[in-house]
Amino acid sequence: MELMGMRKKKSSLFKYIEQLNADRHWGRVLDAGTGAASLRWLTGLSTTSWTAVTASDHMAGQSREAIPGDMREQDRIVVGNWTDDQLLSGQVFDTVLLDYLIGAIDGFAPYWQEMVFDRLRPHVGGRLYVTGLEPYVPFPAITDAGKMVREIGCLRDACLLMAGERPYREFPIQWVLRKMSLAGFTIIEAKHFPIVFRERFINAQLDMCRDRLQRFGAPALSDAMLDHVESLRERALALCARENGLAHGADYVVAAEPA
Numbered sequence: 001m002e003l004m005g006m007r008k009k010k011s012s013l014f015k016y017i018e019q020l021n022a023d024r025h026w027g028r029v030l031d032a033g034t035g036a037a038s039l040r041w042l043t044g045l046s047t048t049s050w051t052a053v054t055a056s057d058h059m060a061g062q063s064r065e066a067i068p069g070d071m072r073e074q075d076r077i078v079v080g081n082w083t084d085d086q087l088l089s090g091q092v093f094d095t096v097l098l099d100y101l102i103g104a105i106d107g108f109a110p111y112w113q114e115m116v117f118d119r120l121r122p123h124v125g126g127r128l129y130v131t132g133l134e135p136y137v138p139f140p141a142i143t144d145a146g147k148m149v150r151e152i153g154c155l156r157d158a159c160l161l162m163a164g165e166r167p168y169r170e171f172p173i174q175w176v177l178r179k180m181s182l183a184g185f186t187i188i189e190a191k192h193f194p195i196v197f198r199e200r201f202i203n204a205q206l207d208m209c210r211d212r213l214q215r216f217g218a219p220a221l222s223d224a225m226l227d228h229v230e231s232l233r234e235r236a237l238a239l240c241a242r243e244n245g246l247a248h249g250a251d252y253v254v255a256a257e258p259a
């Protein structure tokens with residue numbers, strides 16, 4: 001919902017994972033929170049088979065559409081929730097990917113994030129890769145670009161809440177490292193990737209706000225919010241053009257193996 005497919009950064013994260021994987025076999029791969037980007041990437045790798053899990057029928061459809069003709073007999077897209085103990089019960093994979101899964105959990109299993117590494121641990125036979133976004137909404141920003149990105153994020157989350165939806169909740173890398181260690185993983189690498197947000201991010205986030213306005217149930221507030229959304233868009237696009245992008249925050253990649 002929030003950022004997927006909107007940043008070129010994504011491909012540098014996948015490139016980095018390929019670098020970390022080096023000449024290890026990908027083998028049987030589990031994409032534990034799938035979507036168009038991770039599945040497109042996976043289908044380009046030399047895997048024995050892949051299983052892609054999503055909690056959303058809609059995301060399953062989008063993912064399938066993203067890889068026309070690339071699904072082999074042994075590959076599967078599974079709609080299910082990791083809170084279900086029976087999901088992929090007893091199945092072990094050589095490589096497991098959690099690509100922006102943690103931030104999305106609040107939408108499907110609120111307050112369950114702390115369980116995710118314990119739940120997935122038995123499925124990891126070889127290597128685990130985690131990508132995520134450092135949370136930026138709750139923290140004050142210093143630069144003009146940072147303040148702008150944060151203002152957009154705050155407005156987006158406010159609009160989602162007002163429309164009765166649950167925004168994503170991102171977790172910092174320190175939390176991920178701690179929880180992975182507690183769940184019995186040895187950390188191999190952890191790296192940040194600074195983000196430069198572009199026009200596409202600004203428009204996608206503010207379009208998301210616009211889409212939610214009619215569900216506020218308060219017409220006067222919706223009208224005022226529409227003005228606010230469009231004036232923020234104008235300011236953000238102008239700053240983005242002046243600074244050649246809005247540099248703020250970071251994505252991260254963590255690689256680990258069962259201890």
Ligand SMILES: C[S@@+](CC[C@H](N)C(=O)[O-])C[C@H]1O[C@@H](n2cnc3c(N)ncnc32)[C@H](O)[C@@H]1O
Binds near residue numbers: 001037106
């Ligand atoms: C942000 S999207 C992932 C992005 C994706 N890797 C891509 O390439 O765009 C998060 C994914 O995690 C899934 N997800 C979130 N919480 C889940 C849960 N509790 N059980 C199973 N899947 C979950 C969502 O359904 C969605 O498919």
